[in-house]
Amino acid sequence: METYCVFRLLGAGERSAQQASRSRITYHASRVAHAAISVGRGTMIRQLEADAVVVGGGTSGCYFAWRLGQAGLRTIVLEKRRLADVGQEIDIFHMDEVRFPEFGLPLPTNGELIGYYPTGLAWSPDLQVKNEVRYPFYVMHKPAFHQRLYRYVEREGGQVLERAEVVWPLIEGGFLVGVRALHQGAPLEVRGRIVVDASGIDGCLRTRLPADFGVETEPIRERDTLYVCLEFRDDLPPGTPTGLNFYPFHKAFWNPSRGKGAILGIGQPGGYDVAWQKHREWREEYFGNPGRVVKRTQGRTPYRRSPYSLVGNGFMLMGDAAFQTKPFSGEGVTSSFTACQIAAEVAIAALQLGDVSRAALWPYNTRYFRGQGAKFASMFVQLPAAAGLSRREVDFLFHHNIIFSGEDLRQMNLDYETRLTPRDTAAMAARLAWGVASGRFSARSFKRLLDASSAAARIKAHYQRYPEEPGGFDAWVQEAKKLWGEETI
Ligand SMILES: Cc1cc2nc3c(=O)[nH]c(=O)nc-3n(C[C@H](O)[C@H](O)[C@H](O)COP(=O)(O)OP(=O)(O)OC[C@H]3O[C@@H](n4cnc5c(N)ncnc54)[C@H](O)[C@@H]3O)c2cc1C
Incomplete structure (x- = not known):
């Protein structure tokens, strides 16, 4: 349904409304409020309505919208950029082969497909060990993949609006009922029975919800x-590497680009300057200054636990906005699809029943956090201990097939955890103890790894007990905060 209405707001006249809509609206609350007020008496505001409104036309928002469309529900996706620009900043990305059938997606072809790599190599810091990881990846053109998802959404009756920047949530009677946006500079109001924040790392809706909405609203911090x-x-x-190459000690990779080109990438905390500095050091030490630089790009990816709840009345959160990236690689396209798939099933059931309350949407929380969420939480607890190892210690692990074996890394990619029998664990501990005894692994690091491993098991078990209903949530959060070492009330 498409309607037009007039907001009778007191304030400045139509000319200042036009000026306001032409000027860039920032996220600052007072500027946004000013923009809304200065729409002025008598100004036409376009109003749209759908079953679900999705903020963010990235892979997560579109996948969710596509799934709802397949169930006969109408979705409007609002994307602040031109659709042709989405994905350009990353240009080339990787998607694991197993995830295509898992998420009902045909394999990439033509303009999307850059290469297919059935295996990759994980390198020790001293480059003496290269472990083959038998886990196939497609290397793909990201903008083309986005275009495919836009087609899927529209084929199922959904609508994707470009240059539609959401500036504020609409809340009525304790429910999120829609959003205010600027569409190609003009004010737009979009209402839906469910409103989804899939707007990426900064979570433009989540961070603007009222504090008592039941979802954490703090913006992501630099250290996360x-x-x-x-x-x-x-x-x-x-003589330079070919195919997929991973350098875990440096959190770096050398992966294929177009033709015979390569992408040398790194993911580091601490800001872009730190990351580029480490990139340079790694590249110079291992490869010198090979070939010719075609271009450099950069971006941010979340590296922290998800908010404890991903739902509120009429509200769902997913993708980078929900911090659902893989803790060991920072990749987030397919791990977000896991969440989007669950969220879509829950949303479809809720919309069909006509109940979009927090309680009705709660199964998304329960199913996500008891599954992938529990594994990711466990990994986030373990990774700092692994990241704190010295170069010599990581070499020791590689040379003795501990943690970084090809099979360990394959399982990590596939299941987000390494399956160890008690016998495997005992053998690993014995090898580490031998490393300590022979002076090649520090006792401190050994203890940190053991402590992290038991803390990870505790947090995973806690997430697997994520409450079935909102009733048990507060007590669950109190315990979770203790396990994360966060302040409790
Ligand atoms: C350099 C780099 C390389 C990466 N490589 C890979 C890889 O190879 N494989 C992989 O799986 N992952 C990779 N990732 C991670 C991956 O890109 C993200 O996890 C994934 O794109 C998340 O998708 P999303 O839809 O949740 O968020 P996004 O892709 O961030 O999409 C959110 C969308 O919302 C829009 N938006 C934001 N605010 C508003 C607003 N107010 N109104 C309307 N629209 C808004 C944005 O313009 C954006 O298009 C990489 C990340 C980076 C930074």
């Missing part, structure tokens, strides 16, 4: 962010 720097190089000399 990975800064990803990509350098595209061409004309590479013989």
